[in-house]
Amino acid sequence: MLTMLSEKIGISYPIFLVIAGLLIGVIPGMPHIQLEPDWVFLIFLPPLLYEAAWNTSWKDFWASRRAIGLLSIGLVVFTATAVAYITHALIPGFTLAMGFVLGGIISPPDAVAATSVLHGLKVPKRVVTILEGESLVNDASSLIVFRVALATIETGNFVLWKAGADFLMVAAMGVIIGLAIAHVLYVVHRFFPTTPSIDTALTFISPYLMYVTAEHFHYSGVLAVVSGGLFLSFRAHELFTYQSRMQTNYVWQTVVFLLNGIVFILIGLQLPEVIEGLNEYTVTEVVSYAVIISIVTILIRIIWVFPSTYIPRMLFKSVREKEVRPAWQPVFIVAWSGMRGVVSLASALAIPLLVNGKAFPHRDLFLFITFVVILFTLVFQGLSLPYLIKWLKIEDNGDNLERENALMNSRLATVSLDYMKSNYDGEIQDFEPFRLLKERYEKIIEMADYKLLHSDDDTSVSYVRKYRTMLLEIIDVKRDEILKLREERTCSNEMIKTKEHELDLEEARLRRSP
Known part of the structure; x- marks a missing residue:
């Protein structure tokens, strides 16, 4: 219902669901819902990441690997470092290690938020590719930063080279495990007598298998799912019949819609739980901390994106030869599309209650700041993004x-x-x-x-588009005639359904054409 209402009023549904969950959560008498981080990491994250990887073009991903790497790894580390030093200076009693924990939590933009906000907007394809590619990898790098910082608080030791080596080991082994499992699944899909239902079921088992296996050995489950999903997506044309492709696509669209809806409304419903533990702080203190850090995360991304886009072109001839210099407007859209989401909240909730037998310091403040950063970036940046695209006159040349x-x-x-x-x-x-x-x-x-x-030729293009419009109108005419045949009971129900399906496929082909 809320998603339909968001479509009606023209607001991206993740933004609307978070706001709705927030309002529902403060209604007197409503039961408090506590989001378990293990549920998010285990139940929600693998299929959402797998679906995003499956719909990502490996060719486009690889072509934009430099920009994606700078954002998903470089920007995450830069954000975590900047947030660590700023919070250490801003909040009394906040150590650098605590600052890195918070930085690791709020550094990754949300995959679903960015793509859903940009859905239906005419932006260059490269912008969408970079944002989708970034969101596939940045969850892994931010979770690694988070775990390293958390371990530093628990042990009191931090060695830079060891942290770097652990980072590389966790990431590399996650990729290897994901690819190994993907190859096994490739053999099953390709050479075993599967049916469309079995193929669909296997696609749901795959991300959980990759994630759980990698996490069992303390490696990156996120990168396992992403790497395995990209591999199987690249080989999908060899694996599935047309029936399997159609059934799998339809089922996944429904399940991902439900998972996204649940996740974003649960974010909004967390506010009462988050506020309950803030007794030791004044309202002015916690709100000012959260707003300042929210603004800082937005500015950090802008500060990083522009130099990382243009400096490599200035320094390296090979980059200038391979890539056209982008205008500043689409670069700014990439910089502005830093909406945070469920991974940040799940990471904050995963902070342990106790450390070395004592209450984890400032844990409730971590939760509140994370919640406000998600709300601030999702609502403020998400709602302003369509207007910015229109104001900057950014259009996708089709x-x-x-x-x-x-x-x-x-x-x-x-x-x-x-x-x-x-x-x-x-x-x-x-x-x-x-x-x-x-x-x-x-x-x-x-x-x-x-x-x-x-x-x-603009005139010719106009006629071609009018031709497609005519074909769509003819399909509507055919549907009206099928309705008459049904009322007249001239044809069997099976034949009517067959023809309706043919028209559905024809309309889908026409509407998906550029």
Whole structure:
């Protein structure tokens, strides 16, 4: 209901669900819900990360690896360090180790928040690729920083080289475990007699298997899921039949929608639990600390993104040759898209109640600051992002997609036509259905060549889009006629459902075309 309402009023649903959960949580008499961090890490995180990895293009991910690495590793460490020193100076009794714990908690932007806010907005594809790629890896690096800082508080020892070595070992072994399990699953999908239902079930087992195995050996479960998901996604065309692909996609869309909805509304519902433990602080103190740190996290990202985008181009000729210098507007959108989410809250809740037999210092303050940072970045940045994109006049130039679509249609129709002529030439001459199909492919090639030839002609592009609009309108007309046939009981229910499904697939193809 809340998601439908968010669609109606035009607000991204993660933002709306957090606000709704916040309002529901303060209603008198409402039961307090305590979010267990183990539930988030074990139940929610693996499938959400796996789905994000599955829908990420490995080619685009690898092409943007420098930008993604600088954000998902460099920015996380930079944010954690800056937050550590600022909180150490700002909050009485806050040690540097505690500051690094907080920095590790609030450093990673949320994958779902960024992509859902950008959904439907016309932004360059590279911006979306960088943000999605960043959100796949930054959870792992932030959790490693968090664990190292927490261990420092518990043991009282911190050795820089050892922390760096642990970081690399945890990350590398997580990737190796994820890829190893992905190869086993590849063999099962590819060579065993699976059905669409078995394939779908295996895709749900996969992320949990990767995550639990890696975490059992104290390595990065996040990187295990991401690396395994990217590998299987890259090989998906070899693994699944069309039935498996369709069933898996539909089921995953529903499950991920439910998981995201639950996670974001649970964030809002945590406020009463967070506030209960703040008795030793005044309202002014905790609010001022939280707001200052929220603003700092936003500024840190902006300070990092611009130099990391332009300085490598200034220093390295190879970067200048491979990549076009980006305008500052899309770079600013990347810098502004730092909305925090459920991983930050789960990390804060994972702070132990006791350390060395004593209450963990400032634990309730950690929770409150984390909650406010999530709320501040998600609501303030998330709500302002569409207006910023419009104000900065950022648009995604879809010409490349139009050309790619036309080129692919031409190539596919050409090979289909060549195959028909080589194997069914006699039937084409003698039977009308074969001849009509041949003419259809010839028309597809003709239309694709026309698009490629006139891709820069605004009038031609307008007519092509009007042509697609006409086809969609014809589908609506066909649906109206199917409705009449159903009322007249002229055709069987099975035939009506078959034709409706055909129209659904045709509409999906037209609406997904650039």
